[in-house]
Amino acid sequence: MDDCIFCKIIKGEIPSERLYEDEKMIVIRDISPKAKVHILMIPKEHYADITCLDEKRAADLAECLLKLNGLQERLGISKGFRLVVNRGASAGQTVFHLHIHILSGSKMPGF
Ligand code: 5GP
Numbered sequence: 001m002d003d004c005i006f007c008k009i010i011k012g013e014i015p016s017e018r019l020y021e022d023e024k025m026i027v028i029r030d031i032s033p034k035a036k037v038h039i040l041m042i043p044k045e046h047y048a049d050i051t052c053l054d055e056k057r058a059a060d061l062a063e064c065l066l067k068l069n070g071l072q073e074r075l076g077i078s079k080g081f082r083l084v085v086n087r088g089a090s091a092g093q094t095v096f097h098l099h100i101h102i103l104s105g106s107k108m109p110g111f
């Protein structure tokens with residue numbers, strides 16, 4: 001998508017602190033952290049949100065999540081982390097390219 005910030009970051013047209021990359025995803029540091037560690041896992045395929053999953057996208061996303069296990073040390077989240085996915089503006093979504101927030105490093109408030 002031409003006007004998508006995350007597609008531009010994936011293509012390297014907008015700089016980011018890239019912590020990990022493979023053929024399916026990038027993991028970058030959030031530009032406006034809401035926790036001591038605030039990272040974004042972004043599948044490379046552009047689709048708006050979690051409701052746009054099909055079989056292939058779900059399988060790709062599962063692969064990305066599986067990789068998170070092995071990345072905990074590198075990302076500095078091995079003591080614990082919270083995953084957040086916003087779907088829709090009313091839930092706080094501002095970038096309409098699916099991404100998973102990974103929050104860690106400070107005590108999270110309960111729900
Ligand atoms: P959302 O609100 O859509 O769930 O999350 C979007 C996230 O992307 C926000 O936490 C915001 O700080 C982050 N973000 C927006 N623009 C950029 C950017 O250009 N670079 C990085 N690294 N993060 C961004």
Ligand code: ZN
Binds near residue numbers: 005097
């Ligand atoms: Zn995109």
